[in-house]
Amino acid sequence: MAAPAVVFVSPAPLPRPSTVTEHRRATLRGLDSCRSMPELRQYHSRLIRLGLSEDNDSVGRLIKFLALHPSGDLPYALHLLGLLPRPDPFVFNTLLCALPSPAESLLLYSDMLLRSAPNSFTFPSLLKPISAGRDIDAGRQVHAHVLKLGFHPDVFSQNNLIRFYFSCGLAVDARRVFDTMARTDVVSWTTMISGLSKLGSVDEARELFDGMPERNxxxxxxxxxxxxxxxxxxNAFELFDRMRTEGIELDKFVAASMLAACSRMGALEQGEWIHGHIERMGIELDPKLGTTIIDMYCKCGCLDEAFKVFRGLSCRGLSSWNCMIGGLAMHGHGKEAVKLFDEMMKEGVIPDDITLLNVLSACAHAGLVSEGRRYFNYMVGEFRIEPKMEHFGCMVDLLGRAGLLDEAKQVIQEMPMDADAGVLGALLGACKIHGNVDLGEEIGRRVIELDPLNSGRYVLLANLFASVGRWDDAAQVRRLMNDRGVNKEPGCSTIEMGGVVSEFIAGGKSxxxxxxxxxxxxxxxxxxxxEGYAPDTRGVLHDMDEEEKENPLYYHSEKLAIAFGLLNTRTGDTIRITKNxxxxxxxxxxxxxxxKVFDREIIVRDRNRFHRFKGGECSCRDYW
DNA sequence: TTAGGGTTAG
Structure with a gap:
């Protein structure tokens, strides 16, 4: 238990009883707007002098601040609760939702049953930490108490039970609660929709959405x-259109969701429209929304716009920095990414594991090997961030891509955990780039066993064999893939024009x-x-099945998309393509x-990064 | 007191 955080300011005489009520009122008002611990201590000492140490309203407010404010003191809040002779439900409820673990909340709840009594606010509060901790047993016990103590007609308690079951992945139980509710409200329905969607049952969610009695x-x-x-x-775009047709105003949450859709699709025009709408409507850019816009511009290939938004943000979150650094990394601007990271450090922003991951990724994409090594060492030494699997993967990629295969292998051997398919996949990719078939074969076979449903792993190994003419081995890998029922993901490129996204599948003619x-x-x-183009067939398997034989190199999806772009845009327009x-x-x-020949800037976002083709060169400087 | 949005290597 922490020492009582009480400061006795001055030994002022106790006020006359007639003025105690006024002092009490003023103190309660002050506590409601209290902002810091020193301020709280002043109020606390005043309460003691007023003889209000056992007053639920007053001490309850102290406890609320101590339990919920970021600079609060939870142990001291519990201490004060212990001193109250007759704590009311409000005090308990406040603490129930503030406790960090389901077990502690449940323990406090049992104390509450002895010293007070639950009210309708109790179960939502109690279910909050239980849902966060995904404690199924604890939640089921609470559910039983809701029924036993007669709180089942309470919509708040029921809605929180739905949320609890979804947080534990129990959609059937959530649905049972929903179906047996005597009265539902818009929150019950929305919780169902959100919960079902998060568990992947988006069509079931849509059925509920269509049947909702009211929507907001x-x-x-x-x-x-x-x-x-x-x-x-x-579907997201269709629903968004319908929402606007029905006259529902676009708020910042919908804007953020749609911006995320634009980011994923590379739909710049739509993203720009939403950004413009946010500005026109005067919607405030909080750090989250700002980051979503930055991400949209980064992922749609407009780094300048992303930077403009980043620089214009009045309040930047760590994510905004991470996103901008990641954006620079994706575009191969390693030095700028490192520079931005240094700027961030100068501003006193504490980096997290994602920041470092993005910095390492930036170094990897730009071939900044020594910088990458240095930041990796800093990570542990200076920033006290424990490297995760992802960081090792990034280091393996950085070293492997640069041709330092032995050093990359050494990183894997010295990792504190077993390398996963991602880390080994990075080494396999490096073997493919540098034509190291022996190591590639060893790693490739391990990767396939670790990640047997991922077609990319088989294709990479088969292509590695094919590149040195080991056709039998390539065919064998390909057969293994087919025997296991794994289908090669078809290449697919999209291009947006006039707000319409067109999709091209390799060899498709639809x-x-x-x-x-x-x-x-x-x-x-x-x-x-x-200009010297000769088809490069090193990446093509010669044991392709019938369908693929009809889809040779010439009609890869990005070539179709580029052709479509050339046909449908004006001379000088940039062609932007997103590839899977x-x-x-x-x-x-x-x-x-x-x-070069058509004098066009072509920006292609592939699975890993951006390529900006201009005047016969690519921004990746062929390092990818 | 309950429901909606952001950053993450290959």
């Missing part, structure tokens, strides 16, 4: 965010302009041949030449 912007956003979280952007697009690809290839896989060598070489 929170409900709309829960459904829209549900679609965004599971990658169903088209687009209405397909004929023109294919003709344009042929023209493109013909024209770049004169990594750009292959051949498309990379072709894109560089197309940017």
């Amino acid at each position: 912007s929170v409900s709309w956003n829960a459904m829209i965010a549900g679609y965004v979280q599971c990658g169903r952007f088209k 687009h209405p302009q397909a004929r023109e697009i294919y003709a344009m690809v042929d023209e493109m290839l013909e024209r770049i041949k004169s 896989l990594r750009v292959c060598r051949d498309c990379h070489a072709a894109s560089k030449l197309v940017s």
